[in-house]
Structure formats: C-alpha cells, structure tokens
Amino acid sequence: MSKPRILLVEDERGLVQTLTWFLNKEGFEVAAATEGPEGLRKAMSLLPDLILLDLMLPGVGGLEILKELRAGEKTKAIPVIVLTAKAEETDQVVGFSLGADDYVTKPFSNKVLLQRIKALLRRSENVGEAAENLSHLGLEIDRVRHKVSFQGKLLELTPTEFRLLECLLRQPGRAFSRHQLMDAAIGEGSIVLERTIDVHIKTLRRKLVEVGAEGEWIETVRGVGYRFSEGVKVV
Structure with a gap:
C-alpha cells in the first residue's frame, strides 16, 4: 500500500524540516513548498492526499491559494488544514468560509496535528469507500x-x-x-x-x-x- 502523500506549504524552513521528519517517521510521504505559487503548482501536479497550508506566505498569501485550490477541478476535494499564527476568531471563520477543512494555530503539538491529519484522511477514505x-x-x-x-x-x-x-x-x-x-x-x-x-x-x-x-x-x-x-x- 502506498504511503499517504502530504503537501506542506510553509515558509518557515525550520518548521518544514521538523514536520517533514516527523511525518515521514509517522508513515507519510511529504512534499514541501516555501512559497504560495510553488505550493499551488505542486498541489496541481502531485494531487496530494492532504495539504498543510500556512496563511502568512510571501508573495501570494495562503487564503488566495486556498481559493485557487477550491476553484480547481482536480484540487477542490483535497482536504486542507490551515496552519497559522493568527488566532483571531474572524480569521478562522474566513478560512473555513473559503474551504479550509481544519485550522491549527501556531505553536502546535505535532501529535495534535497528527490526530487532525488522520481524522481528515479517515473521512476522505470513508467517502471514497461508501x-x-x-x-x-x-x-x-x-x-x-x-x-x-x-x-x-x-x-x-x-x-x-x-x-x-x-x-x-x-x-x-x-x-x-x-x-x-x-x-x-x-x-x-x-x-x-x-x-x-x-x-x-x-x-x-x-x-x-x-x-x-x-x-x-x-x-x-x-x-x-x-x-x-x-x-x-x-x-
């Protein structure tokens, strides 16, 4: 069975390295992008099982990337977990309204993030199997x-x-x-x-x-x- 593929779109290189190591250890295949346009290109070409998307990206922001993902025929059904340091309720509502599936505020526990990832992937699998x-x-x-x-x-x-x-x-x-x-x-x-x-x-x-x-x-x-x-x- 192939490993679930996760695309991490995050500009903090230290966090990219840490999450990549952690998720690889947990049995996932991880691809990463440090800028919005690069993340969007990889999402469309790789069609990952789940996307971890930072909101505060240089150039094109995470919310704009999220809108593009939801507008794409091939990417609109990919589960997206938003990663952000912005904890205001209004920011979360905006993220959900644009199509985010879950919202994790920095700093976060890797184990908590892992639980969120597994929950979303299970739901995607259940839809596919029904x-x-x-x-x-x-x-x-x-x-x-x-x-x-x-x-x-x-x-x-x-x-x-x-x-x-x-x-x-x-x-x-x-x-x-x-x-x-x-x-x-x-x-x-x-x-x-x-x-x-x-x-x-x-x-x-x-x-x-x-x-x-x-x-x-x-x-x-x-x-x-x-x-x-x-x-x-x-x-």
Whole structure:
C-alpha cells in the first residue's frame, strides 16, 4: 500500500524540516513548498492526499491559494488544514468560509496535528469507500464521485460542506448541535466555533438556492443547531 502523500506549504524552513521528519517517521510521504505559487503548482501536479497550508506566505498569501485550490477541478476535494499564527476568531471563520477543512494555530503539538491529519484522511477514505447514494427532496449525493446535484444541476461544494450536507441528509428531521455537525464534517476533537458552523450553513443555503433548491430546507433549531427538512421524499 502506498504511503499517504502530504503537501506542506510553509515558509518557515525550520518548521518544514521538523514536520517533514516527523511525518515521514509517522508513515507519510511529504512534499514541501516555501512559497504560495510553488505550493499551488505542486498541489496541481502531485494531487496530494492532504495539504498543510500556512496563511502568512510571501508573495501570494495562503487564503488566495486556498481559493485557487477550491476553484480547481482536480484540487477542490483535497482536504486542507490551515496552519497559522493568527488566532483571531474572524480569521478562522474566513478560512473555513473559503474551504479550509481544519485550522491549527501556531505553536502546535505535532501529535495534535497528527490526530487532525488522520481524522481528515479517515473521512476522505470513508467517502471514497461508501457505495450507496443519498436522495432526498430531489437532492442527490453521490458518495463515490463526491458530487451533489439537484435535478441534474451540480452543487459546487467544498469537502467540509459536502460532509456537512451528507450528515444532515442522512437523518432528515433530526436536530444536530453545532458541535455534532463539526464532529461529522471535520472530526472529533476539532476546535468548534459557533460562527464557523453558521458560515458553512449560510454558504450551503446559498448554493442550494443557486441550483433551484430551497435554502430554507436547512432549518435553524433555536437553542440547538440545525436540521434538514423532512418534507416529502422524492421516490
């Protein structure tokens, strides 16, 4: 079995050396880039299993790289963990809204980062291995091809948005807390910001409307979180 490949985009060369050594020891193959454009080129050519992306990069910043990754047909489904010294809640919300799957603030423990990496890779594998599709109210989730459509129109979702919508659609009518939704979309033990989930829900509602579906199918449950409308299932 081939080793999972990680692309590390980070300008701190000392951290690059340390993480490369640590992740190699843990059974990963690591490629590295110290500038944004180089990282984007390697992401498109190598198509790694996961990307570790620093926000504060020289030249082209990490957020711009993240937008480019999510816009690329071949790179939009690659899990991305953002590495940054910026710990403000607003910075995290911006990162998640642009398609980050997880967010780790420097300085961090290598063991904690390893847990985050393994959690995201497990979720990606589970999506790839699942054979069944989900269908509800005209929405179709193809878990093998990692695609969501409504009446033939494709929704362009980030990996986190895909897993979030899948969680809601699996049990229509069930109310999920924000913590439960974040665990389902990213993994247990992730730092959950209520505003982060709200950003994802807002984006999902907008994308549903863009393809002719109803954004309000994702219902707010006061004091709890969110649920997907039970409605009348389409046969």
